[in-house]
Amino acid sequence: MFLSNLLEPVKAAALEAGTELWQLYQSGNFEQQQKADQSPVTTADLAANAIIIDRLSTLTPEIPIISEESRLASLAERHQWSRYWLIDPMDGTQEFVARSGDFAVSIALVEDGWPALGVIYWPKHQVFYYATRGNGAFKQDSQQIQRINVNHFNVGECLKIAVSRRQPLEPIINLLQVEQNVEYIALGSCSLKSCLIAEGKADCYMRIGPTGEWDTGAVQVIVEEAGGQILDSEFLPLSYNQRDTLANPNFMVLGQASVSWQQLIKAKATLRDLTL
Known part of the structure; x- marks a missing residue:
């Protein structure tokens, strides 16, 4: 209540x-x-x-x-x-x-x-x-x-990735594990791209570069309640109010939780070390 x-x-x-x-x-x-x-x-x-x-x-x-x-x-x-x-x-x-x-x-x-x-x-x-x-x-x-709700994506279908209007695609393309049919959907604002995943208009969003916890706080609950998740570059949950600066790590907004995203996306050090 x-x-x-x-x-x-x-x-x-x-x-x-x-x-x-x-x-x-x-x-x-x-x-x-x-x-x-x-x-x-x-x-x-x-x-x-x-x-x-x-x-x-x-x-x-x-x-x-x-x-x-x-x-x-x-x-x-x-x-x-x-x-x-x-x-x-x-x-x-x-x-x-x-x-x-x-x-x-x-x-x-x-x-x-x-x-x-x-x-x-x-x-x-x-x-x-x-x-x-x-x-x-x-x-x-x-x-x-x-x-x-997030989109019911199946591996092998066209993967819809939300991307920035103002950053190059190559680092995102290089994060894909396998040859994949991909559609890129360009939109500004970190939170709005995350909402695309929540409403099923895109399947994932990989954020590379500086953000703060205020960029993910509201969309964290929206995406989760829509059936998705937001994870860091190690495929681990984000944390809140645990650091001096509230700076986020690189992170991924992922749709349908049942998808084996680690088979689709190169993460860990690859994602963590990239900067745009």
Whole structure:
């Protein structure tokens, strides 16, 4: 009941932040800066961040918040938290700047070290993806709410791989174990590509390069509730709130759990050591 009661207010916060992002995107009234790690941040990221933090702080003042765009508490302090919000006010800042429209708001609630609630909002299409642990995954647009599930892929069929609009395909091609009929589906935003797997429009997504836990928190529960999984380069589960920086390893978003993905994808050191 706790998670169910939070879901609609969290969706409302994501919608409000996403509406602000879309207005700034359309007007072009934003400024771009570089963060210390050389990744881009805009005044739109910060505006969305302020909205979400204000709404969540009002909704659950007792639950701490981790955001990509806010100061990170120390690991010692965070280890005292049994529950916390994990947010990325705009996943896909590069797509925002490049004018593709492939950016999203991402909000997760982590309980006892694992995401339990996830909401993704895509302003361009006014679409929600969301899930709470044990209750299935859903997609909502202006017309309907539908339960989503990963694609029933069988080895030997065409493998649909979600890929970035802005990174070369060769490293991904080199990760395939065997000669395989493949279709590449290009989309921006880490979370939106993961949602493609959750709704069955793609079968896997291999993320090579820097990400943070806020990039996977919300989609972790959405993908799992849709029947998929997110694993690191050793085919092991990700972890949350166990590192100083909250940096993720390279990871894979995989569809149907019954597929022997290790027969299809070269992982371990091959995936771990690649950078784009």
